[in-house]
Amino acid sequence: MSNIDPQIEESWKLALKDEFNSPYFINLKNFLVEEKKQHTIYPPGPLIFNAFNHTPLNKIKVVLIGQDPYHGPGQAQGLSFSVPDGIRQPPSLQNIFKEIANDIGTPPPVSGDLTRWAQQGVLLLNATLTVRAHSPGSHQGKGWEQFTDAVIRTISENCENIVFLLWGRYAQNKQALINPSKHLVLKAAHPSPFSVHKGFFGCKHFSKTNEWLEKHGIKKIEW
Numbered sequence: 001m002s003n004i005d006p007q008i009e010e011s012w013k014l015a016l017k018d019e020f021n022s023p024y025f026i027n028l029k030n031f032l033v034e035e036k037k038q039h040t041i042y043p044p045g046p047l048i049f050n051a052f053n054h055t056p057l058n059k060i061k062v063v064l065i066g067q068d069p070y071h072g073p074g075q076a077q078g079l080s081f082s083v084p085d086g087i088r089q090p091p092s093l094q095n096i097f098k099e100i101a102n103d104i105g106t107p108p109p110v111s112g113d114l115t116r117w118a119q120q121g122v123l124l125l126n127a128t129l130t131v132r133a134h135s136p137g138s139h140q141g142k143g144w145e146q147f148t149d150a151v152i153r154t155i156s157e158n159c160e161n162i163v164f165l166l167w168g169r170y171a172q173n174k175q176a177l178i179n180p181s182k183h184l185v186l187k188a189a190h191p192s193p194f195s196v197h198k199g200f201f202g203c204k205h206f207s208k209t210n211e212w213l214e215k216h217g218i219k220k221i222e223w
């Protein structure tokens with residue numbers, strides 16, 4: 001865990017170098033080193049920055065903000081809402097695929113692995129990048145949120161015509177970090193079973209995202 005910062009794609013390493021060298025991030029790294037001595041942490045170390053490694057800063061088209069990594073064995077892979085091939089799809093992800101099917105007609109896939117989205121330019125960003133096994137929210141308030149807020153600001157300031165998908169109140173609180181004159185912000189309820197019928201189903205964010213991208217001469221996402 002001591003070499004946490006080199007395991008990130010070069011454009012991000014350069015853009016976020018001030019964050020990696022800041023006191024809060026050093027404290028966060030020390031916390032993770034101690035935490036790993038006593039507990040299992042998800043995702044595994046090499047996958048903590050997986051979202052960044054699949055989606056360099058200059059390739060971003062869409063930012064999808066989640067909250068926490070999954071905390072069960074084999075689930076977390078460093079991409080918000082995504083689970084590896086062969087892992088049962090969590091309910092929120094099943095609901096995302098249902099909305100895609102209703103919105104644009106793409107049938108729900110067997111695999112919950114969203115790496116294919118990341119490779120097309122969808123930054124699958126959790127606000128907190130690690131979690132203790134079987135303990136949701138356990139790494140909140142340790143510094144990750146400060147880091148990922150800096151990521152969102154960096155994207156807002158340095159990129160153009162990005163679509164930000166903010167699902168649920170937690171993600172929507174990040175709206176203040178985004179320049180709405182440069183980017184499209186789409187908000188809806190969270191796709192979890194508790195809130196999916198409060199405005200996620202029927203939001204049509206996937207077709208709206210592609211309409212925006214095509215309008216600005218950007219290749220659409222194959223959802």
